[in-house]
Amino acid sequence: MKLALFADIHSNLEALQACLAHARSQGAERFAFLGDLVGYGADPAAVLDLIQTCAAEGAVVVLGNHDAAALGNLSETINDHARMAIEWTRTQLSPRHVEFLSGLPLIVHEANMTFVHASAAAPDKWIYVSDPLRAAYSLEATQASYVLSGHVHEQTLYYTGAGGRPISFVPTPGVPIPVGRHRRWLVIAGSAGQPRDGNPAACYAMLDNAHATLTYHRVPYRHIVAADKVRAAGLPERLALRLEHGD
Amino acid sequence: MVALPNPGDELDGFRIEERLYVGGMAVIYRVSSSAAEFPLVMKIPRLGFGEPGTSVIGYETEEMVLRSLSGPHVPRLVARGDIERHPYLVMEYISGRHLSDWLDHGPVGAEEVARLGVALATAVHALHRQDVIHLDLTPGNVLFRPTGEAVLVDFGLARHGHYPDLMAEEFVRPAGTAAYISPEQLFGVRCDPRSDVFAIGVILYELATGQLPYGSPRGAKALRRRLYRDPTPPRAIVPAIPQWLQEIILRCLEVDARARYSSAAQVAFDLSHPDQVNIGERGRRLRRDGRWKVFRRWWRAAGYEPAPCPEVSSQLSSAPIVLVAVAVEYTDELLAQAMRDAVRRTLASERDSRVVLATVISPVSFSGERTEEDTAANRRISGRVQLRHWAQPLRLPSDRVFCHVLESSDPADALVEYARLNHVDQIIIGASYPGLPLFGMPGATSDRVVSAAPCSVLVVRPTEKG
DSSP, rough: OOOEEEBOOOOOOHHHHHHHHHHTTOOOOOOEEOOOSSSSSSSSSHHHHHHHHHHHOEEEEEHHHHHHHTTTOOTTOOOOOHHHHHHHHHHHOHHHHHHHHHTOOEEHHHHEEOOOOOOSSSSGGGOOOOOHHHHHHHHTOOOEEEEESSOOOOEEEEEETTTOOEEEEEEOOOOOOEEOTTTTTEEEEOOOSSOOSSSOSSEEEEETTTTEEEEEEEOOOHHHHHHHHHHHHHHHHHHHHHHHHHH | OOOOOOOEEETTTEEEOOOEESSSEEEEEEEETTSSSSOEEEEOOOSSSSOTTTHHHHHHHHHHHHHHHTTTTSSOOEEETTTTOOOOOOEEOSSBGGGGGGGGSSOOOOHHHHHHHHHHHHHHHHHHHTTEEEEEOOOGGEEEEEESSSSEEEOTTEETSSSSOTTTTTTOOOOTTTTOOOOOGTTTTOOTHHHHHHHHHHHHHHHHHHTTTTOOOOOOHHHHGGTOOOOOOHHHOTTOHHHHHHHHHHHHTTTSGSSSSHHHHHHHHHOOOOOOOOOOHHOOOOSSSOOHHHHHHHHHHHOOOOOOOOOHHHHHHOOOOEEEETTTTTTOOHHHHHHHHHEEEEEHHHHHOEOOOOOOOSSSOOSSSOOGGSSHHHHHHHHHHHHHHHHHHGGTTTTTTTEEEOOSSSSSHHHHHHHHHHSSSSSEOOOTTTTTTTHHHOOOHHHHHHOOSSSSSEEEEEOOOO
């Protein structure tokens, strides 16, 4: 079964729609949303409507730090621009959206997979899994072959060698990587709604559990439209520029 | 522990026949299957108590890499077992000889070394083009199909440029075969395709001289000697070895990867065109460097830093072989200028490129007379003189430009065939346009080259004025 992994969508409707369409064209049979559905972008309500529809069809959805912040749990990891965006986001959400976000789990274990926004070692601490040591902690907290997460916006794959230490690997988009189930893998899908590696194209990843392969994708989308909407909403200019330049 | 099967056993539909090979990492059996279209072998890793822990990683690596590879230079992978139950790989049985068979009877003649070397380098280039570096090339890992193509086997230490490297960090100590391992591999570098070029150099040296350039050292200190102690020049061992072959071998064996050939295709090219090899001091020397020089290199080796790793396929694309098709009998200066501009632009962006200028002459003389000036040999020489003259305004260093006169009554066919045999990455050819003989004729040379070429073709036409 092909499972499409979307992380850090950040209220970017154009990016989400483009990723969903790409994933369907690649034969995705199921979706997982790895947190930070909202924040930064201009379309929180439409994005949540879309994800709620997917959830009703069986998609996995977990909570991210921006989602928690939108519910009122502002953590220290959130910067000023993010805080302004969160305050604006709250004004856009209906009680139905709030109810949906409030019901989201921090972590989901299913078969040989663990879904979590940040580190499986402490899902509510919003730790950035940005090096092999933190990847090791996250992997140690679960038995799953695949730990599927976001929070860090750059696409990365951590794998354990026979020595047990994780090694970080930067994937090439579009290349199916063999990810044997007998090994342990920590997948950072990359940000769909706010890429930061200098390339404005949206990120997502596809796990093919039957063939044990993982493919990272980059999807171009109408990022200028998304940036203009950020400006029109009166959100900080920096957030619009980020979408335009992908940095 | 996974028990090894016995002849007569059956595993996932494969009947185990005789045991062909028992090694430290794996056991190989001949197997049969009713569905098989060609002879098969099964390779089973030695896993479990008392077996080397590296063999499982080697098995996984080989499986990953073989799955990704295609073409005549690797065995076809037919089936693989579940790593947790029965790890095995079933692949095509290669019936030909091992390269090591040639080593049984002392030094091999230069022509034969070149023939074997071209086949080997062609296979290695095919691997590099698929983003894989072998990293353990030895005469035992190279076989020849009855058709003459080299087949590379044993990918347990290989590296795929787009896959996680399972070997990384597993081997703080260098992994590879002591006699053939490159200097950078001693430092754990596993991402440079030029490491395979080094191993090709060791194999060519061994074929040509019957000796190993660095022996078979044991231990880290002995292995490091190749960083500062140059091998005995092949011609000092076998005086009959021509300078061009020594030049090629010693260039492959340069300590700094950047001083070696940039690609295996360039090695194949030089081995198949000995008359075009630019022979320098490397090709002429007859003794090893003196003590003082070696001492200085030993001193510097303490601070040896491997060359930065290029990406496998991007390394190749920055080292292309560019074929420029020049019709020397038509002197169209506008077109020639436009083509030289195109060559300049290509060279400016590709730092390690080679330019091959080729022209095609008819095998029979136009006049039909066989005067002394008109023999085929003379027309070849004259063609080369004209090609050199054509390229002169480019002011290229002589080790980057090669001239070839091809003989054929069908220029398009000759160019395409040449490009295929020499791993050409791009062809630059003049368009047919008003003013050229044969303009507008169906099947003009450039059109036919475009449709049949094994690579990109740049068709050059002077910009219209006005």
